[in-house]
Amino acid sequence: MxxxxxxxxxxxxxxxxxxxxxxxxxxxxxxxxxxxxxxxxxxxxxxxxxxxxxxxxxxxxxxxxxxxxxxxxxxxxxxxxxxxxxxxxxxxxxxxxxxxxxxxxxxxxxRRTAIKRGAAGEHYKQQLIAANVDTVFVVCGLDSDFNPRRIERYLLLISGSGAVPVVVLTKLDQADDVPGSLEALIDLAAQDVPVRAVNALDPDSVASLNPWLRPGTTAVLVGSSGAGKSTLTNTLVGSERMKTGAVRESDERGRHTTTHRALIPLESGACLIDTPGMRELKPTGEEDVAENFSDIDALGANCRFRDCRHASEPGCAIRAAIEDGKLDPRRFANYVKLQDEVAGAADKLAERQTQHAAATTNGTAAxxxxxRPTRKPVEKAPGKPSRQRPRIDDDYGED
Ligand SMILES: Nc1nc2c(ncn2[C@@H]2O[C@H](COP(=O)(O)OP(=O)(O)OP(=O)(O)O)[C@@H](O)[C@H]2O)c(=O)[nH]1
Ligand SMILES: [Zn+2]
CATH class of the missing domain: 2.40.50.140 (Nucleic acid-binding proteins)
Known part of the structure; x- marks a missing residue:
């Protein structure tokens, strides 16, 4: 069993x-x-x-x-x-x-959920970043790292995945202008995205993330270098387990590190999945920008012209909102930029799907x-399922 x-x-x-x-x-x-x-x-x-x-x-x-x-x-x-x-x-x-x-x-x-991104290259590809993730913590420091536009980009990429995004603002203990930073993220409320400000070094503070860390669930941390992902991980792992981990891991590297432990069990019963390559996120072409910027989408519905490009048309509700200070022009600029990127990716995606459909109708796709037929089932002696399995640190060729 x-x-x-x-x-x-x-x-x-x-x-x-x-x-x-x-x-x-x-x-x-x-x-x-x-x-x-x-x-x-x-x-x-x-x-x-x-x-x-x-x-x-x-x-x-x-x-x-x-x-x-x-x-x-x-x-x-x-x-x-x-x-x-x-x-x-x-x-x-x-x-x-x-x-x-x-x-x-x-x-x-x-897959219950799948976080994907567009991969660069000659032939447009989608790349799975991680599957079956319940929560994505978008980590951003309340210091010079603070960047609402980057947060918006992460949220767009996560939006179609099925995973729940939570914005985690670290360095609460060092921040100068917490109300100002929270104000800059006020529009995320329209997307029902939870925002939590924490001191990543303090377990009591980090406990505010527990609602998203129930047993049997999986979370990932994304965010730029120095945002506090490792610090948060260490705090979430808990002092007890971290001690055990430190002893074992110090043989190898002489310091706390999580890089070779891809699935990290947390004190809460959830686990963290370590995903390299979640730093830069290119859209796949499947994202719904309007849904992610529902505040802007709603404003746009009030423009005089249906096909308003929000540039110099009369009766543009979006420009009016910007002039009235109701919409952050930087948020609008990011919306336009991300829409362009998603449209470009969608074109390439359609091209690739056409190619794939052609291969399928030739009867060649798997x-x-x-x-598919599987190998013959084999009897397994009960009670010794893992004895002969190679360990994780056995010798494998890297890609
Ligand atoms: N005071 C304070 N320091 C923090 C907090 N979060 C992170 N730091 C510090 O910020 C620095 C960078 O944090 P890391 O956890 O290494 O950042 P990271 O996101 O893992 O960075 P990479 O590993 O490069 O991706 C460290 O010196 C942390 O101690 C916080 O909430 N409060
Ligand atoms: Zn308009």
Whole structure:
């Protein structure tokens, strides 16, 4: 049996009966009775490292059709449809007598949430940043780091993910003008985005984030360098656990570090997922800018002309609001900029979807993992599921 407790510590949601909270997951577990659920913590060219608990990493093979051929080529699964960090997969244990064979992923459990961004490059791609994240803490210091426009950009990217964004303003203890900073974020209220100001070094202050850190949930921290993400992480991990972590980790690096622990269990019972590359966020083209700037959208409805570009048209409600001091011109400028970016990305996305549709009608695209024939189920001796699994720090080629 799976250790639901260990799984919950890395974000496996359980219902009140102690079962997986997602019905589709329960069904897939029944479809693959000998497979075990695991969470992706690292993605490599030839396979994955998955976790079955806070301390346990397992090197596994990916299904053949997840190999890294460009997604516009025949037979390949688009990158964003292959498992990525935070995904839950079902893994079939390798047969006992096969010495070198690794356990193999046989199914990707449907994502509850997916944070994606547009990836740069010749062929437009979407990139999964993290899957199955419940809360995204957008971290921003109340010092010179403070930047409402950057916060707006993060919120736009998060908006379509299914995850709940929470703006966390750090360095409350060092801030000069807290009311002024909060005032600059007042328009976020129109989007119902919670804003919390904290001293990231103080556990009592950071406790205001607890409503978003229930057991079995997953959170990520995003924000620029120096915003206080590591500080918050350390405080959330709690002094007890941090001590344990420090002893173990100091062997390797001689200082507190979380970089090689992709899933960090917190005192609250939630876990933090460590996602490299959440610093710069380019839109995918699927974002709804108007919905994210609902205050501006509502104002625009009052413009005299339906197709008002809010430039020099008479009767423009947006320009009037700016002149009256009711709308921050910088927020409006950011809205225009983000709309341009999203429109550009949407064009490229449409182009790519056309290419992919052409490949699919040629009958060359791969069916989803769960629909493909799987390896023969193998008997697993009860009570020793993890003995032969390689550890997380085994030797893997980096991408
Ligand atoms: N006084 C005070 N200092 C803070 C607070 N939050 C962060 N700091 C300090 O700000 C500095 C940067 O914080 P980090 O937690 O390292 O920032 P980070 O976001 O993890 O930065 P990167 O690792 O570069 O992405 C550290 O010296 C922290 O001690 C706070 O709320 N109050
Ligand atoms: Zn207008």
């Amino acid at each position: 799976n250790d639901n407790h260990a799984l919950q510590a890395i974000g496996w949601p359980l219902d009140e009966h102690g079962r997986p909270a997602v019905a589709a997951w329960r069904e897939m577990l029944e479809d693959f009775p000998t497979a075990y659920p695991a969470r992706v913590v690292e993605q490599h060219r030839t396979g994955y490292v998955v976790a079955v608990g806070p301390e346990e990493g397992v090197a596994v093979e990916s299904p053949p059709h997840w190999q890294r051929a460009p997604s516009y080529k025949k037979g390949a699964t688009p990158t964003e449809q292959r498992a990525g960090v935070g995904d839950w997969v079902l893994v079939e244990p390798a047969p006992e007598d096969a010495i070198v064979t690794k356990d193999q992923i046989v199914a990707l459990l449907p 069916p989803p993992a769960s629909a």
